[in-house]
Amino acid sequence: MLIRKAPELTYADVTPKSVYLDRRKFLQAMGIVGATAVAGRSLFDITFPSQTAFAATKFTGLVKSPFSTTEKQNTLEDVTHYNNFYEFGTDKGDPAKNSKNFQTSPWTVSVEGEVKKPRKFTMDEILKIAPLEERVYRHRCVEAWSIVVPWIGFSFSNLIKLVEPTPKAQFVAFESYFDPRQMPQGRYAGLDFPYVEGLRMDEAMNPLALLCVGMYGETLPNQDGAPVRITLPWKYGFKSAKSLVKIKFQEKMPPTTWNRLASNEYGFYANVNPTVDHPRWSQAKERRLGEIFKRPTLMFNGYADQVAAMYSGMDLKKNY
Amino acid sequence: MRSLLISKWTKVAVFLLCLVPFGELVWRIIKSELGANPVEFLQHATGDWTLRFLVFTLCITPFRKLFKLPDLIRFRRMLGLFAFFYVCLHFLTYLGPDQSFNLSAMWKDVAKRPFITVGFAAFVSLIPLAITSTAGWIRRLGGKRWQLLHRSIYFAAVCGVIHYYWLVKSDVRKPLFYGALVAILLLWRLGSWFSQRRSQAPVRVATPRVSVNG
Numbered sequence: 001m002l003i004r005k006a007p008e009l010t011y012a013d014v015t016p017k018s019v020y021l022d023r024r025k026f027l028q029a030m031g032i033v034g035a036t037a038v039a040g041r042s043l044f045d046i047t048f049p050s051q052t053a054f055a056a057t058k059f060t061g062l063v064k065s066p067f068s069t070t071e072k073q074n075t076l077e078d079v080t081h082y083n084n085f086y087e088f089g090t091d092k093g094d095p096a097k098n099s100k101n102f103q104t105s106p107w108t109v110s111v112e113g114e115v116k117k118p119r120k121f122t123m124d125e126i127l128k129i130a131p132l133e134e135r136v137y138r139h140r141c142v143e144a145w146s147i148v149v150p151w152i153g154f155s156f157s158n159l160i161k162l163v164e165p166t167p168k169a170q171f172v173a174f175e176s177y178f179d180p181r182q183m184p185q186g187r188y189a190g191l192d193f194p195y196v197e198g199l200r201m202d203e204a205m206n207p208l209a210l211l212c213v214g215m216y217g218e219t220l221p222n223q224d225g226a227p228v229r230i231t232l233p234w235k236y237g238f239k240s241a242k243s244l245v246k247i248k249f250q251e252k253m254p255p256t257t258w259n260r261l262a263s264n265e266y267g268f269y270a271n272v273n274p275t276v277d278h279p280r281w282s283q284a285k286e287r288r289l290g291e292i293f294k295r296p297t298l299m300f301n302g303y304a305d306q307v308a309a310m311y312s313g314m315d316l317k318k319n320y
Numbered sequence: 321m322r323s324l325l326i327s328k329w330t331k332v333a334v335f336l337l338c339l340v341p342f343g344e345l346v347w348r349i350i351k352s353e354l355g356a357n358p359v360e361f362l363q364h365a366t367g368d369w370t371l372r373f374l375v376f377t378l379c380i381t382p383f384r385k386l387f388k389l390p391d392l393i394r395f396r397r398m399l400g401l402f403a404f405f406y407v408c409l410h411f412l413t414y415l416g417p418d419q420s421f422n423l424s425a426m427w428k429d430v431a432k433r434p435f436i437t438v439g440f441a442a443f444v445s446l447i448p449l450a451i452t453s454t455a456g457w458i459r460r461l462g463g464k465r466w467q468l469l470h471r472s473i474y475f476a477a478v479c480g481v482i483h484y485y486w487l488v489k490s491d492v493r494k495p496l497f498y499g500a501l502v503a504i505l506l507l508w509r510l511g512s513w514f515s516q517r518r519s520q521a522p523v524r525v526a527t528p529r530v531s532v533n534g
Contacts, residue, residue, distance in 0.1 A: 074356075082356035090491035093355070143489075145357060190490030261490055280435055280486060289356045292417050 056218045059132055059152055067208060067306075068136035074147040076216045078289050083223045084141065085242060086189035087178055095223035098185055102222040104243070109228060113249035114169035117162070123227050127213060129162065130154035134217075135210055135231075140272045140301045142236035144294075146286045151231050152214030155207045165201070165249045173198045173254035174230055175246035191257055197230070197241040198254035198268065200310075208233055208306050212240075234303040236270045267320040271311065272301035276320045325391035334395055338402040341369045342409075359417040366410035371484065371498050373403035374477045378505040385512070397453050400473065404450040407443050435486035442479035445472045474509075477502045 085095035088102075109126065112118045121129075132152055140146045160172075178194035180186060186193050203209065210231040213220060220226040225242025232240050238258050248254075258266035265279055274284045274297040285294035300307050311319075324330055345365055348354050354361040380396040383389060414436075419426040430440045449470055451457070458466045481502055485495035 078356035086490070090489075092357070145360070188491055188493060190492065281433060282429070287357065287359060287417075292359055293420055294418065 056221065058218050059214055061132075062134040062152060062217070063131050065133045065135040068134070068150075069138060069148060069302075071136070071138065071148045073136060073150055074289050079147055079149055079215070080221050080223055082147075082289060084143075084237065085223055085225070086191055087176070087183040087186040087193060087195065088223065089185035090189055094185060096221075098183075099222035102182055102226070102243075104222065104227040107227050107245075109244055109247060111159070111163050111247045111249075113173075114166045114251060115249050116164035116166060119163065121159075123213075126159075126211070126228055129211075130158040132213070137210070137231065137233035138301050139231075139233060139237055139240075140286060140297065142238055142266065142270070142278060142283075144281060144283065144286045144297075146288050146297075146301075148288075149215055150217070151210055151212045152217070153210045153212035153231065156209040156211045156230060157205045157207060159211055159247075160205060163249075168251045169249035170201055170251050171198055171249070171253050172201065172204045173246075173248045173250060174241040174244055175248070176225075176241050177243040177245045191261060193257075194245075195241055195257045196254060197239050197256050199232070199239075200253075201249075202310050203232075203307075206307060206310065208303060234271060234300040234307045236266075236272060238266065239270050269311075269316075269319050271307075271316065271320075272297060273299060273316055273320065275299075276317055321389065322391055325389065325394065331394060331398070335398060338373070338398065341365070341406070359413060363410065363413045366406050366413060367484065369406040370403055370410055371477075371480050373399055373406055374473065374480060375498065375501050375505065377403055377473065378477060378502065382505060382508045382512075401450060401453060404446050407446055411443050435483055438479045438486070439483035442476040442483060445476045445479070449473060449476075474506055477506075 081096045082092045083095040084092070085099065088095040088098040105123070107123045108120045110118075110120045131154065133154055134150050134152055136148060136150045138146060139149055174197045176193075176195035176197075178186065183193075199209070210233075212225070212229050212231040213227065215221075215224060220229065225240075225244075228244050229242040230240050230244065253268060256266075256268060259268055272283075277283050283297055286297045287294050298304075345362065348361075349358075352358075377396060377399040380392050380399065384392045415421060415426060419429065430436050449472065452461065452466065452469060461469065481495060481499045484498060485492060488495060
């Protein structure tokens with residue numbers, strides 16, 4: 001990496017995690033063994049930081065969010081080794097294994113469709129849209145497990161306002177990156193890629209809808225949707241599309257990936273709802289990772305105060 | 321080969337081998353190496369091993385004939401009982417962590433969810449087979465009736481595969497793999513039944529497939 005007088009840090013320039021971790025290791029080791037031997041090892045690590053560690057870079061100055069839950073957070077280890085990211089394989093452990101070399105830099109997100117100012121955003125531009133917040137959200141998978149994750153990002157509405165949707169924009173579609181060369185396991189997923197998800201405009205404008213660029217104080221790990229994803233805590237996890245490359249505003253409801261596979265099982269809305277079961281299993285309860293017995297699932301995953309009004313008058317048994 | 325198959329020690333070795341998956345699970349529990357969702361890990365592992373042992377058990381008869389190794393019968397009961405052992409563990413992971421040992425909740429779930437219904441049916445159908453697996457029961461029932469009863473392992477295997485198929489969301493490769501194995505093993509039986517009927521049509525004496533010492 002070239003040393004330059006950067007006025008501010010960019011997405012790719014933040015200190016690689018291996019460097020600061022090894023510095024800490026180095027300082028610890030000084031107390032235990034002689035400094036010289038360790039210095040050599042540490043120097044080696046600084047000179048040749050491992051490739052995988054490069055992606056995880058730390059954010060500073062995060063704003064706390066009133067939307068955060070105080071519930072016990074799951075560990076980073078759990079959240080990064082139990083993933084549904086079918087482009088990288090369908091076993092929960094596959095994404096961690098198969099996304100190691102996923103190229104997320106450079107990255108652009110194309111925002112298009114029914115907007116006055118369509119444009120492409122680089123990651124650096126995305127990071128400057130709004131102050132980054134840490135939001136600790138409950139995340140409920142349609143498979144009846146759940147986690148609590150400290151995400152980093154800002155309300156998606158910030159981006160919407162920048163591109164000025166036209167009155168025709170009734171829905172927004174999110175498209176995930178797909179490259180069969182980088183994601184060869186995707187062909188066995190049984191899904192049509194690229195992955196597409198969508199929201200109604202009022203849902204997209206809801207402050208809970210988070211354009212997410214990190215978690216646990218750092219940039220997103222590849223298996224959790226690096227470098228940028230959407231996070232919708234009141235909906236089942238599959239709505240929260242990962243590794244976004246396209247955001248399209250449109251008049252019509254976009255066809256979404258799981259809904260196209262099995263529309264009787266995965267609705268467009270997919271709001272967390274303990275009273276409407278998946279045809280094959282109950283949604284009344286969920287297993288929080290780290291717990292043995294199941295706990296009751298909350299309406300809208302516990303975010304009813306923020307989102308229930310958007311669905312008043314709708315039959316949620318039909319619009320599941 | 322034959323002396324190896326009838327050796328007492330081979331039976332002991334196979335028995336210990338069948339316990340290896342269980343040992344691994346116990347080891348992982350002690351070391352808490354069950355991943356982010358330990359309950360699901362145990363459910364999937366015990367379910368997988370149930371299907372595998374059902375397939376092993378179903379392999380015995382065709383292998384005896386194809387490879388002319390009638391002594392393989394010595395292992396059939398043990399493999400079948402291990403399938404039952406793993407399905408019991410599998411059922412416990414469902415009754416306990418999923419249903420909190422609440423029997424009425426469990427019955428509701430069994431009645432409501434087709435994938436649970438078929439899995440439960442497979443489990444229940446294996447219970448009488450485990451009970452009547454002793455030489456005493458073969459005598460009491462008589463070879464023919466015993467054999468008829470124990471054919472319900474075909475039902476259990478098919479239900480087990482459907483149970484797995486209905487569980488997965490979109491990647492059906494593994495359930496289809498087990499499905500293919502079970503299909504081959506059952507079709508082979510159908511084939512051999514037809515060819516036997518044809519060759520022995522006038523006499524209609526079936527070669528006894530059950531051995532009391534098995």
